[in-house]
Amino acid sequence: MPHTTQRYDTLAAARNWKPGANGIKHMKITEIFGENTLSLDGLRDRLPKEVWKQLEKTITEGQELNISVADSVAVAMKDWAIEKGATHYTHWFQPLTGATAEKHDSFITPNKGGGAVAEFSGKDLIQGEPDASSFPSGGLRPTFEARGYTAWDPTSPVFLVENQNGTYLAIPTAFASYMGESLDHKTPLLRSVEALNKQALRALKLFGKDARRVVSTVGCEQEYFLIDQEFFYRRPDFMTSNRTLVGAKPPRGQEMDDHYFGSIPQRVLSFMLDAERELYRLGIPVKTRHNEVAPSQYEIAPIFETCNIAADHQQLMMITLKRVARKYGLECILHEKPFDGLNGSGKHVNWSLSTNAGANLLEPGDSPHQNMQFLFFFGAVLRAVYKHQDLLRVSIASAANDHRLGANEAPPAIMSAYIGEQLEDIIHQMLNGGLKKSKQGGLLGLGTPVLPDLPLHAGDRNRTSPFAFTGNKFEFRAVGSSQSISFPIVVLNTIVADAIDELCTELEKTIEKDGLEASLSRVLAETFAKSKDIVFNGDGYSDDWQKEAKKRGLLNLRTTADALPKLRDKKNIELFEKFSVLNEREIESRLEIWAEQYVTTLTIEVDTTEAIAKTMVYPAAVRYLEELSNVVKNGKEIGIKSSGAESMLKTVSEGLDNLGKALDKLRKVQETLKAETALEQTAEYRDKIIPVMTEVRDAVDFLERYVADDYWPLPIYREMLFVK
Helix, strand or coil: CCCCCHHHHCCHHHHHCCCCCCCCCCCCHHHHCCCCECCHHHHHHHCCHHHHHHHHHHHHHCCCCCHHHHHHHHHHHHHHHHHCCEEEEEEEECECCCCCECCEEECEEECCCCCEEECCCHHHHHEECCEHHHCCCCCCCCCCCCEEEEEECCCCCCEEEEECCEEEEEEEEEEEECCCCECECHHHHHHHHHHHHHHHHHHHHHCCCCCCCEEEEEEEEEEEEEEEHHHHHHCHHHHHHCCCCCCCCCCCCCCCCCCCCCCCCHHHHHHHHHHHHHHHHCCCCEEEEEECCCCCEEEEEECCEEHHHHHHHHHHHHHHHHHHHHHCCEEEECCCCCCCCCCCCEEEEEEEEEECCCCECCCCCCCHHHCHHHHHHHHHHHHHHHHCHHHHHHHCCCHHHHHHCCCCCCCCCCCCEECHHHHHHHHHHHCCCCCCCCCCCCEECCCCCCCCCEECCCCCCCCCCCEEECCCCEEECCCECCCCCHHHHHHHHHHHHHHHHHHHHHHHHHHHHHCHHHHHHHHHHHHHHHHHHHECCCCCCCHHHHHHHHHHCCCCCCCHHHHHHHHHCHHHHHHHHHCCCCCHHHHHHHHHHHHHHHHHHHHHHHHHHHHHHHHHHHHHHHHHHHHHHHHHHHHHHCCCCCHHHHHHHHHHHHHHHHHHHHHHHHHHHHHHCCCCCHHHHHHHHHHHHHHHHHHHHHHHHHHHCCCCCCCCCCCCHHHHHHCC
16 A cells, blocks of 8 residues: 555546547638737728728827727727627736736626616726736835826737636736836837837838838747646645756656657647637737657747737737646646756747838848848847847846756857858858858758758758847747746847947948948948857857857856846946837836846745655655664564665665755755845855755755655656656
């Protein structure tokens, strides 16, 4: 009879799930796509022509919104939502928690006759008023000053959220304090969009190109893990921290390389199809699904959208994945490193620039050396990454992402740009006498006439690069799987706007005298000479690269505690203020919030680790020790020497002693913490707490390898990763 049954009960959900239990009918994507979103086409059909023209200028050209237009739009939205069964509406916003927030109000208003009417005005649409002091503000809002505002974002479509008992209308909004300071992710994102648009249009004008608007477009590859819900709720660390704080390496992890792109398990595929259906209905253009490298790890990716809508859709995607997974007895884990020693999860942000006519400004064409417009924007991005590598690192800093960066196919913390052989050769040519030709890929033959020759790209891909050019876009691979993509995009938009501004200023000095081609050749040669040190096409994991990066003067901000202080550097404050993306108070507030979140995350992990070790692992090991002691004692009483039992008794006893010492050390270290500010605390936690937490984990993992399986209280890696 096992001494504990909780781990064995965890198999029940996997055994009891049957195909079709949560089944959906065959879906017709073209019919359901966007049915829960009021698209621009749908809105146009419901509005008077003149109203639509004014709204369209706001959406496509950034013109100010008229309140009379808002009234007409509000009626159209209300009618559409009520036709779909909605009873309430909410201003859906993204505070600096990294999650989303909403407060629901009913459409219904009582009338004098004792009945009720459905009302929704332009004022209701444009402005809401949540409590600003209850969200992270970094000192912008003390508790006694509560007022804050949400403001409708007309560039992102409204959508419906369905529950089995009702439906409500969600209106994407920005969130600001009573004094107008940003308390969210959307506001600086929209500001950065305007900054980038202004500078990109300025550059295109120099090239004689007429465009009304330039936006950054984004497509994100979302990685995630799925585990049986039973395992999730049997693990206190998953419940509080979304990762395993203890857990020994299993005999088999991802060493066989058999999971990546493998056949998707039936239960998982059923979940994916259901989740994709919900995402299609919300108008989210998901394109790709597949098994990722680690067991129980998967990926979903949409096609490109404008960055603001992509950011909203990413938040909706994470919510939908977690909600739908529970229908199948699964838990969707979005943490960057839920399992030690296995691949972590990222959210690769594919970023590019597009005009209102759909022209991709980062499309090199067949002869990049002759495409001077492409080289201008490409050079601007490299200049931006080199000059502001610190901000890129800050934009992906978190306690969770620190575990992921630098191993298991995640890029290192050193920011560098992979550009491939073709573009590296073009830079070399430009710096050594001028452009002559572009390397071509040609065709790849596969050695048999039944298989076609394949077009060979002029450059390979690099998994270890944090920022890689991949054909006609840059892929920011260092972004964490659980984070909002908004601030990484804010940084990209702003630093590229800054680089374009600098290049345009240099061009404008000589373009009238020397002409575009001569001026551009000189300016590009200068910018490539200044920023070439950021280019690295090799192995980002190698020790040689660590040394080489140091020689080049590149930053190696290994942890969040190393990175965050860079946010308040003078050059960064001046950058954000120059383009009116963030003011100094807003920057300081974010620094305070992110430092506090880092410390709070680790505090929760420390407390949870202690609780697991003291109340679950220690008692289990003591009970097993008692059993071993009885075996040895009884053997001696009947004259049988059990060297094996004695050896195991000694090993487990020493393991318990080591765990006790590690726990005592952790308690004493916590008592020595003296830092007062959140930013100072990040360094203390990095230097003092994390190393001792690792010691506690090592002691627990050692005991897991020796304590009898029927005593061990926690689901182990082998079960969580391979029971599907």
